[in-house]
Amino acid sequence: xxxxxxxxxxxxxxLVAATAALVILGLLMLYSATVSENHEPFRKQLTWAGIAxxxxxxxxxxxxxxxxxxxxxxxxxxxxxxxxxxxxxxEIRGAHSWLRFGPVSFQPAEVAKxxxxxxxxxxxxxxxxxxxxLKQAGKMALIVALPVGLILLQxxxxxxxxxxxxxxVMVFLAGLRWRVVVVLLLTVVVAVPLLWPHLKxxxxxxxxxxxxxxxxxxxxxxxVMQSRIAVGSGGFMGKGIGGGSQGQLNFLPxxxxxxxxxxxxxxxxxxxxxxxxxxxxxLLYSCLVTARTARDxxxxxxxxxxxxxxxxxxxxNIGVILGLMPTAGIPLPLMSYGGSSLVSCAAALGLVLNVRxxxxxx
Amino acid sequence: MRQDYRQTRDYxxxxxxxxxxxxxxxxxxxxxxxLGVYVLAFWxxxxxxxxxxxxxSEENMIRKVRIPPPRxxxxxxxxxxxxxxxxxxxxxxxxxxxxxxxxxxxxLGRALDxxxxxxxxxxRAAGAHQRSFHxxxxxxxxxxxxxxxxxxxRADLPGVSxxxxxxxxxxxxxxxxxLVGYVGEVSAAELDSKRMAGAERGDIVGxxxxxxxxxxxxxxxxxxxxxxxxxxxxxxxxxxxGVAPRSGEDIRTxxxxxxQRALDLAFGPDAGAAVFLDPRTGEILALTSRPGYxxxxxxxxxxxSLWRALVADPRHPLQNRAIQSAFSPGSTFKVVxxxxxxxxxxxxxxxxxxxxxKAAFFGRxxxxxxxxxxxxxxxxxxxxxxxNLFFYNVGGDLGISRIAEYSRMFxxxxxxxxxxxxxxxxxxxxxxxxxxxxxxxxxxxxxxSVAIGQGPILVTPLQQALMAAAMATNGxxxxxxLRPVGSGEERAGLPRRLGEPLNPAILEPVRQGMxxxxxxxxxxxxxxxxxxxxxxxxxxxxVVAASAGVKDEEKLDPRQRDHSWFVGFAPLNDPRIAFAVFxxxxxxxxxxxxxxxxxxxxxxxxxxxxxxAPSPPMELVRxxxxxxxxxx
Numbered sequence: 001x002x003x004x005x006x007x008x009x010x011x012x013x014x015l016v017a018a019t020a021a022l023v024i025l026g027l028l029m030l031y032s033a034t035v036s037e038n039h040e041p042f043r044k045q046l047t048w049a050g051i052a053x054x055x056x057x058x059x060x061x062x063x064x065x066x067x068x069x070x071x072x073x074x075x076x077x078x079x080x081x082x083x084x085x086x087x088x089x090x091e092i093r094g095a096h097s098w099l100r101f102g103p104v105s106f107q108p109a110e111v112a113k114x115x116x117x118x119x120x121x122x123x124x125x126x127x128x129x130x131x132x133x134l135k136q137a138g139k140m141a142l143i144v145a146l147p148v149g150l151i152l153l154q155x156x157x158x159x160x161x162x163x164x165x166x167x168x169v170m171v172f173l174a175g176l177r178w179r180v181v182v183v184l185l186l187t188v189v190v191a192v193p194l195l196w197p198h199l200k201x202x203x204x205x206x207x208x209x210x211x212x213x214x215x216x217x218x219x220x221x222x223x224v225m226q227s228r229i230a231v232g233s234g235g236f237m238g239k240g241i242g243g244g245s246q247g248q249l250n251f252l253p254x255x256x257x258x259x260x261x262x263x264x265x266x267x268x269x270x271x272x273x274x275x276x277x278x279x280x281x282x283l284l285y286s287c288l289v290t291a292r293t294a295r296d297x298x299x300x301x302x303x304x305x306x307x308x309x310x311x312x313x314x315x316x317n318i319g320v321i322l323g324l325m326p327t328a329g330i331p332l333p334l335m336s337y338g339g340s341s342l343v344s345c346a347a348a349l350g351l352v353l354n355v356r357x358x359x360x361x362x
Numbered sequence: 363m364r365q366d367y368r369q370t371r372d373y374x375x376x377x378x379x380x381x382x383x384x385x386x387x388x389x390x391x392x393x394x395x396x397l398g399v400y401v402l403a404f405w406x407x408x409x410x411x412x413x414x415x416x417x418x419s420e421e422n423m424i425r426k427v428r429i430p431p432p433r434x435x436x437x438x439x440x441x442x443x444x445x446x447x448x449x450x451x452x453x454x455x456x457x458x459x460x461x462x463x464x465x466x467x468x469x470l471g472r473a474l475d476x477x478x479x480x481x482x483x484x485x486r487a488a489g490a491h492q493r494s495f496h497x498x499x500x501x502x503x504x505x506x507x508x509x510x511x512x513x514x515x516r517a518d519l520p521g522v523s524x525x526x527x528x529x530x531x532x533x534x535x536x537x538x539x540x541l542v543g544y545v546g547e548v549s550a551a552e553l554d555s556k557r558m559a560g561a562e563r564g565d566i567v568g569x570x571x572x573x574x575x576x577x578x579x580x581x582x583x584x585x586x587x588x589x590x591x592x593x594x595x596x597x598x599x600x601x602x603x604g605v606a607p608r609s610g611e612d613i614r615t616x617x618x619x620x621x622q623r624a625l626d627l628a629f630g631p632d633a634g635a636a637v638f639l640d641p642r643t644g645e646i647l648a649l650t651s652r653p654g655y656x657x658x659x660x661x662x663x664x665x666x667s668l669w670r671a672l673v674a675d676p677r678h679p680l681q682n683r684a685i686q687s688a689f690s691p692g693s694t695f696k697v698v699x700x701x702x703x704x705x706x707x708x709x710x711x712x713x714x715x716x717x718x719x720k721a722a723f724f725g726r727x728x729x730x731x732x733x734x735x736x737x738x739x740x741x742x743x744x745x746x747x748x749x750n751l752f753f754y755n756v757g758g759d760l761g762i763s764r765i766a767e768y769s770r771m772f773x774x775x776x777x778x779x780x781x782x783x784x785x786x787x788x789x790x791x792x793x794x795x796x797x798x799x800x801x802x803x804x805x806x807x808x809x810x811s812v813a814i815g816q817g818p819i820l821v822t823p824l825q826q827a828l829m830a831a832a833m834a835t836n837g838x839x840x841x842x843x844l845r846p847v848g849s850g851e852e853r854a855g856l857p858r859r860l861g862e863p864l865n866p867a868i869l870e871p872v873r874q875g876m877x878x879x880x881x882x883x884x885x886x887x888x889x890x891x892x893x894x895x896x897x898x899x900x901x902x903x904x905v906v907a908a909s910a911g912v913k914d915e916e917k918l919d920p921r922q923r924d925h926s927w928f929v930g931f932a933p934l935n936d937p938r939i940a941f942a943v944f945x946x947x948x949x950x951x952x953x954x955x956x957x958x959x960x961x962x963x964x965x966x967x968x969x970x971x972x973x974x975a976p977s978p979p980m981e982l983v984r985x986x987x988x989x990x991x992x993x994x
Contacts, residue, residue, distance in 0.1 A: 173385050229422065232407040232415025245423045249592035270408040277397055277404075288390045292383055300382060304389070311393050315400075322403050 012356045015286035018279045019056075019334060019349055023049055023342070025276060026260065026335030032242045033256040033263045041256055041337050048339035052346035059350025063358060067351070068298055071115070071122040075143070078115040081108035082150035095154045109159040110340035112147040113309055114347050116163060119143055120170050121301035132171065137180045140167060141187075157199065158329030165312035169304055223259075224323045226251045231265040231273075231321060238269030256337045258329060261321045276335075277318075283349070284311050290356040299355035306348040424601065425591050430565065431582030432528050434610030436542060436572060438619040439645070439846055444542055445573070447528035451509045453501040455485060459521030466519055473511040474501050503529070530566075530573075530661045534619065536654035537626040540682040541617060541646075541782070541844075543571020544657035560584070569660070571682075572615065572844060575781055582610035616645035616846045621965050625650050628961040632954065633946040634926075635683035635823040638962055641831035641931055641940040643847045644840030644859075646780075648962065649824075651683040685780060688788040688820035689944065692901030693748045694929040695815030697833060697872055700741060702768035703756045704868045711741050711871040717751040724807040728754050731902075745875025746884035748900060750814050757813020762804055765812055766792035771861050772829040773839045774821050780842045789820040815901060826929045826942030833873060834897075834931035834940045837864030873897060877934050880956075886928060888956040894967055897937075898930025898959065900952045923947040928955035932963060939966055 027049065031042045059067075081099065085108050089096035098105045120143055123136075132140070144167045151160040176184075196204070230246035239245070244266035247255045255263050265273050287307035294300040310333045317332040319325035331341045407415065436445040453470065460466050464478075471478035481500050488498040501508065509524055530545050532538075546569045552558045557578065561567060568577035585607035590599045625636055625648045638648040655672055659665065672680055681687060703709045717736035720729040730736065730750040736743065744752035757765060769775060775790035789795075791812060793804040811817035821829075824842065832839040838859040876897035879886040885900040903925040926948030931940040941959055948954025 169389060172389070173382055175381065175385075226422075228407065229415050229418045231404065232411050233419035234408050235412040235416060236409055245590075246419055249423050249590070249598065251422055251592070265404065265408065270404055273404045273408070274401060277401060281394070281397055284393050285390070288386055288393075291386050297382075300386075304386065307389070307393075315393070315396050318400055322400065322407070324403070 010357070012286055012290070012353055014282060015349065015353060015356075018282040018286070019346075022276065022279050022283070022334040023052070025264070025272075025279075026332075028241060029260050029263045029267070029335065030256055030337055032244070032267060033247050033260065035242070035248065036250070044339070045337055045342070048342050051339065052342045055343050056346040056350040056353075059347045060353045060357065062354075064299060064302060064351060064354045067354075068118065068122045068125070068302075071118040075115045075119040078108060078112040079146055079150065082112055082147060084108070086150065086153055089154075095156055097154050097156050097159075104339075106343075107159070107338070107340040109147075109151045109154070109156055110338075110344040112151070113159070113162060113166075114344050114351075116144060116147055117166055117302065117305035117309055117348065118351070120166065121298055121305050124170060124174060124301040125296065125298035132174045132176055132180060134177075134180050134183065136174075137171065137176065137184065140170065141184075152195075152198075155199075156329070161316070161328060162309065162312055162330065166305055166308045169308035170301065173301070173304055223253050223327060224320075226253075227259055227262045227321055228323050230259075230262040234266040234269040234273075236270045238265075238267045238272055241267050243267060258317065258327075258331060258336060259321065260336050261318055261332055264335075265321070280314050284314075286356075287311075287352050290352050290359070293359050294355050295359050299359065303352050303355050306352050309348055310345060423590050423592070425589055425597075426586045427589055427597075428562070429585040429587060429604075429607045431584050431607035432609045433530065433545075433566070434580040434582065435612045436576075436580075437612065437614045438617045438622075439614065439647075440618065441614065442619045443533050444538065444615060444617060444619060445530055445532050448531040450502070450527050450529040451504045451506075452499050452525040452527065453504050453508065453512060454497045454523045454525050455500050456497050456521045456523065457485065461520050466522060469515060469519060470500060470512075470522065473508045474504065475508075497523075499525070530658075532657045534622060534626075535658060536656045538617065538619075538622045538648075538650065539571070539654040539657050540651040540684065541571055541622070541649045542657065543573035543575075544569055544660040545573050546660050566661075570680075571657075571782060572613075573657075575783065576613055579613060580610040583608040614846060615844050616640075616647065617649075617844070618647045618966075618969070620969060621648040621962055622650070624648075624965040625958070625962045626652070626654070628958040629945075632948060633677055633683075634944045634948065634955075635687070636941065636943040636958065636962075637684050637824050637827035638939060638941040638966070639827055639831060639840075639842060641834040641840065641937050644828075644831070644842045645846055646842055646844055647939065647966070649684050651681065653677050653679045655679045682783070683944070683946075684823045685778070685782060685785045686822075688786045688822050689925055690817075690819060690903040691815040691821045691826065692903040692925070692927050693750075693815055694826060694899045694901035694927045694942075695819065695821075696745060696748065696753050696813075697876065697899050697929070698768055698772055698774075698829065699753055699757055699760065699765060699813050700745060700872045700875070701772075701833070701837075701864070701868065702764055703760055704741075704871060705768070705864060706760065706764055708759045709741065709756055714738050714740050715744075715752045715755045717749050719751075721751055721754065723754055723758055723810045724805070726807045726810075728810055741871055742875045742878055745872065745899065746878035746882060748879075748885050753813045754810045757809055758806065760809075760813075761806075762792050762809045762812065765809065766790050769819070771837075772832055773860065774819075774825055774829070778822075778824055778828055778842050780824060780844070782844065785824075786822050788822055788825055789818060791818040816904065823942045823944045826927070826944070827940055830898075830929045830931050830942060831940035832861065833869065833876065834937035836866065837861065837869055873934060876930060880930070885950075885952045886930070886956045888952060889928065889930070889960040889963070891932075891960065891963055891967060894963065895933035895935070896930060896959075896963060897932060897934050898928055898956070900950070900956060901927030901929065902950050903927065923949050926950060926952075926954040928952075928959050930959065938970070939963065 027042065027045060030045055031039055034041045085099050086096055089098055090100065092098055097107050097109060099108060120140060123140060123143065144163045148160045148163050226246060230244065230252055233239070233246065234244070242248070244263060246252050246266050247263040252259050252262055261276070264276060284307055287303050287310070291300045291303035291307065294303060313330050313333050316325060316328050316330045320327055331338050333345045334342065432447055435443060435447065438444050453474070455466070467478035467482050470481050474481070484500050485498045512519060512522060512524060532542060534542070545566050548558060548561050548563065548565045548567045552567065553561060553563065558567060568574035568580065573580065585605040587604040588601040589597045590601060592598055621638060625638065629650065629652045633652050635651045636648070637646065639646050659668060704711070717730055717732070717739050719733050719735035720727055728750065732747070732749070736747055736749045736751070739747070739749045739752045743749065769790045774788055776787050777785035796802060796804045808817055812819050828839045828842060838861040840859050876899055877895060878884050879900065880890050880896045880898050886898045889896050889898055924947070926945040927943070929942045931937040941962070943955040943959045945954040945958070
């Protein structure tokens with residue numbers, strides 16, 4: 001892929017347009033998928049979209065160096081929120097993931113994703129020379145491990161999972177000595193069997209069902225099958241918005257959250273799918289171009305961290321829709337119902353716009 | 363010394379930047395590659411396999427809901443209902459729509475006059491909880507009063523609805539039960555049979571009688587609706603493309619409901635069987651088997667204890683004695699022997715035998731029921747007085763082969779072909795039979811017993827009625843039928859009449875004798891109807907040897923009393939009706955069976971005169987006590 005470096009620092013209207021288009025597409029699908037709930041989630045999400053716009057502007061407004069200098073306090077604050085949610089968060093669907101402030105509730109895990117990206121990027125910019133030492137790698141691993149640990153306690157496997165691609169991309173960019181690679185791999189090999197018994201039974205079930213779908217034709221396997229039927233029956237042009245029988249007749253569980261892309265695929269067909277994937281491609285492309293042209297390592301690291309954060313969620317979520325991955329419980333950025341996810345995506349993309357805008361300013 | 367440019371900080375940063383750029387390109391290619399694979403995957407699912415998944419999606423949401431067809435009605439020959447469908451109301455609760463559960467249970471309890479806890483238990487037993495949308499049937503066949511109570515409080519009872527379905531209603535109750543039969547849920551074995559093609563579990567099908575043997579006509583063809591259902595099976599809408607059910611055929615039968623009721627009424631508590639038919643066509647006018655049962659009790663789910671009681675009943679109410687039981691014909695058989703003797707020239711109408719009360723044949727002494735003897739007896743007197751000695755002599759002269767030959771000519775020894783289920787063939791004994799079954803030769807003394815209808819000969823009441831029909835007409839017997847002639851139901855390949863016609867000159871003396879039985883001081887005087895010239899022959903079948911010497915039947919244990927026959931036709935000239943009445947343990951044929959025939963014939967006669975007797979009230983037609991369902 002060839003990158004065309006912008007001649008001068010500019011506002012990335014392409015990224016803004018793609019973001020807005022995806023949010024509008026998401027709202028459209030949300031409207032269609034929530035007929036039975038009288039479009040209540042749609043109205044809520046509309047409000048969140050307004051909030052997200054404000055947050056995006058705020059993330060662009062102050063120079064990213066200034067934000068980076070506050071990265072550590074922000075990180076500590078989100079850790080505190082993650083601790084708080086374990087203490088006082090109500091149990092919803094078996095997990096303590098939500099904090100409620102009056103009418104507003106949000107997931108601290110979504111905030112933690114952005115805060116962690118920022119802190120990791122700050123850490124990367126302080127590094128000199130090629131390759132990470134074991135100490136540096138360990139420090140980065142620790143930055144990730146604290147929020148991941150707290151999120152796993154909720155427990156929210158999906159959200160915890162997203163931190164690893166972020167760390168992976170950061171480490172890949174910094175370069176690793178083989179010694180470090182081996183240590184990290186060993187850590188994973190040891191961690192999996194240690195963590196497995198601590199997973200909730202429904203999480204174990206998800207993983208097992210992915211490898212053996214026939215295990216559970218009624219539960220998770222059923223969901224994957226119904227998603228595949230929804231996608232496939234959409235055909236080339238789809239069944240029309242509001243006309244998807246799989247979504248409208250409730251065959252698709254979680255259709256307005258994790259499975260919103262199935263609704264899109266069913267109602268707008270292959271044409272709609274390609275449009276949405278193109279828009280996501282524009283999003284990721286913008287992040288990568290910004291990373292290439294950033295004036296310093298901090299800007300590049302922020303952009304790549306955001307690319308990893310959003311890109312991995314897109315890839316995992318749609319992979320689940322296609323039945324290529326186990327059901328992970330990861331929302332689709334910008335489209336899934338959920339204010340926290342939308343706002344944190346907006347903040348992350350705001351940071352990328354911020355970096356792009358200031359790539360030539362001294 | 364000039365520093366190597368490769369050691370400069372600028373160069374170092376430059377190479378670093380180059381490295382990072384290269385790695386960003388690698389990541390971009392990985393991400394682009396994954397998105398490309400996803401596009402291909404979507405292409406495969408949506409475009410290449412789109413039709414397959416569109417089909418699966420339709421299968422997901424479209425269900426066929428069967429609509430059972432209304433079952434055809436059965437009419438009697440005059441268009442009166444024998445069996446019809448009545449409306450049956452069910453009370454249904456849709457738990458999720460119920461606003462106030464306690465209140466609803468209370469009102470339902472009042473409507474059904476049952477404790478609310480019982481209704482709640484019924485809902486729980488159906489596996490439904492308070493939020494379930496699966497409807498629960500809380501009362502089957504609810505009374506009109508309950509339905510009215512619910513309807514009047516419709517606004518207070520959201521989530522309670524009333525279902526209406528068709529149920530069989532048997533007009534006659536126990537009267538004619540064996541003829542009409544009954545329906546029930548199709549059994550597993552029946553589902554596998556060819557006859558029930560298309561039937562599904564829970565379907566109501568004919569189980570016995572006409573309901574069974576006309577089932578394919580009565581059943582009709584089911585239809586279906588196409589409905590859209592959601593993921594939990596709740597119907598959300600109708601689709602075009604359903605098929606309306608085709609109602610079962612309404613069938614007119616040959617039965618006369620008034621005669622049928624009169625017959626059952628006349629029987630009273632006695633066990634037995636009777637058949638009345640048109641001797642010219644074979645149309646069955648009335649057919650009963652007693653005791654009966656009320657088929658209305660079987661229309662849906664069979665009550666287990668009731669069924670067991672019926673099966674275990676020593677009087678076997680489920681058995682159709684008219685066609686499934688064979689008995690000794692007793693003296694009614696003398697009609698056959700007389701006809702055979704005349705046809706074979708063994709006697710003439712004026713042949714005289716002397717009856718002294720008893721005589722020895724082949725070394726054994728045989729008695730007449732008239733101890734003092736009948737004196738000089740000709741054919742007519744032999745029939746009217748039912749003299750045994752006359753027929754001992756005639757039978758001995760005829761021999762068993764010729765008696766068997768004429769018995770078969772009159773239709774004994776094989777099923778009649780009525781088409782109402784399993785039919786007993788009866789038994790016509792002869793030398794070959796004895797050799798085959800008992801392994802010994804026929805003794806001539808056995809012929810003497812058979813000549814008066816005792817011994818091994820066995821006949822069914824229907825066979826007897828057909829024999830009477832043959833006597834009434836020209837010696838051939840009609841094929842019995844349950845649909846009127848000309849109703850389109852002519853069973854292909856079957857002749858209308860069976861047997862060889864006899865010379866009227868041969869039949870006439872026997873018919874005259876039968877007239878005398880009823881009208882000229884004979885044994886069947888109780889069947890006499892002024893001006894109708896009823897002809898008949900009584901018969902008594904000894905149940906145990908003990909009864910042989912007992913004159914007064916009343917003193918005997920009812921289970922040791924003789925069986926009673928009365929077989930005949932009317933009127934003498936141009937007969938319109940033939941019959942056989944059999945009363946188990948009824949004593950002498952003259953006492954029990956003849957009055958029953960008399961009552962039914964009177965109804966027949968009045969109806970023929972255009973002056974139909976009012977049907978007897980239902981309550982008088984006795985069957986299983988208290989068996990009639992409430993009518994609304």
